[in-house]
Amino acid sequence: MTRSAVLNVDSQCSFFHSPSWQDTDFPAFQQAISALIAGAQARQIPVVDIFHVEEEGVFSSTSGHVRPMPFLTHAPAARFEKQVHNAFTGTGLDRWLRLHDCQHLVICGIRTEQCCETTARVASDLGYRVTFVTEATLTFPMTHKGITLDVDALRHRTETVLAGRFATPLTVAECLESLT
Template identity: 45%
Template sequence: MTSALLVIDVQESFRARPLWQAVSNPALVTRVQRLVDAARAAADLVVWVLHAEPGTGGEFDPDSGLVRLIEPLRPAAGEPVLTKTSRNAFTTTNLAQHLTARGIRDLVICGIQTEQCCETTARVGADLGYAVTFVTDATATFPIPHRDAPAGRSVADLLADPRTLRAVDIVARTEYALAGRFATIRTVDELTGAIVGR
């Protein structure tokens, strides 16, 4: 075992938000499950990461009951489930210790959000010396309002605003920023074929 699949923040917290209706990748859970199945078949480590914001009273507050994986995703026995409070999966968890203890040097990253927790984890992982594969079509994100846009607008108003950064543009920017610098970009089809073919 030298490779680990990091499943980042594929949790109910996001589905509880109105913006979920504008998610970039409605097939996310199915694609993540394909990666998980392939990683398990190859005897690679699967690490589940959840994001928590204790004491905030929002969807990411553990007291909300929403800081849990989206069904039917489910850890198998022995697969670590880590809870982070930072954007990347390393800083506030013992992820590095899990990887070091197993001699893992290659990371495969999927989850939510493409340009936030997934990209940040990829950058930190690369800086720590891991070979990172970023599976963009097994990540998801949402349109981002302009910094001067008023708070509390409806999803329809957000999407109608020409200043809103579209999810497709966020995904493209993330790939441009990561490729050749911090990660290799792969698809679920490419990666599941490569893992199964090992």
């Protein structure tokens, strides 16, 4: 039997103080990630918290913001800090997952197309089976060369590039059903 783990990537208070922060999709994200984590814990699946840390600013350890968002009250099985976009490089996460015989990873957190997607890609390259729970990720509109991609476009793009290559995109309900 394949053992699973949920990777909760960057769901931290730092984002409340980030210039990109928008409340628009936060209530839906909060509900979805809470349901995913509660469902995983009810199935005795470990939840691993990953926090992004930088030397300065709202993502620095000294800012006081590198901590779980207040609604996240679960006790993580492990906690790792990262300095890059993926949760593996320089963190010890891969070693922890292998020591705990986890071969299937469920990705959730903040930002959909950045740290969550990058973590999914690296996990796949490391040989893990990856489920990407898009509705339990959060992102914000992005503009490049005068073109703005809204949240729905970014989520669709992420699912499109991950599906069939790096991860299986599922809803919270589909993911939890597959874990039973």
